[in-house]
Amino acid sequence: MSQIDIGADQDRVDAFNTEHSVGSWVRYWTGTRQDPAKSGQTRTEAQLLSGHTPVVWVTGHGACVALTHVDVIPGQPEDIEDDSRDLPNLYAAAERVGEYIAANGDGIYDVIGGHPLYARDLEALRQAANDVEQLREMLLNEREAHAKTIRDRA
Structure with a gap:
């Protein structure tokens, strides 16, 4: 694997950790994305597994999950600001x-x-x-x- 690929993977890890704290709710897939999704909270920051695969550890699952198989669930519906008291559509x-x-x-x-x-x-x-x-x-x-x-x- 080239240094460019490792750099891109590390950038993905860094971006995930900047945007999402430990404890963020996520939807994740342990098989393919066509399989039913599970949900849980991140229990670690994202990291590179063996220096090449961006992963995060999630509650309810005993192994790490590749970031390609993780979607962060927003704290509020898309049309509501986090600090708002407004109700969603x-x-x-x-x-x-x-x-x-x-x-x-x-x-x-x-x-x-x-x-x-x-x-x-x-x-x-x-x-x-x-x-x-x-x-x-x-x-x-x-x-x-x-x-x-x-x-x-x-």
Whole structure:
């Protein structure tokens, strides 16, 4: 392997470590990217494995994972700043909840202070959000049609 390749690999490691701290949430693949993804938190900085492969160690997996098989999950949805109190787009949030349920299946997800959170609770909220979005689109279309009718009469 040439020095140029090693330099590029080290640049990738350095960039990853500059942009993402230990403890960042990631989606990772232990086989091909066509396999189901897993998620966890980085437990080390990225490093070069044997001087040639950029890798990071992730919770829930006993070996390192090549950075080519790691996607960092943003701390907030793309349309929300990290220090903001704003809420994300309802439809986009519902889509993320749907993806979460699809990846994790049915059943109980968490219990905090004796209060359980079930997959079906999240699914009910996701469906309600989708219903609200469809109603919003219908109302916007009706408003546009009404405005066109008024313009046509004038």
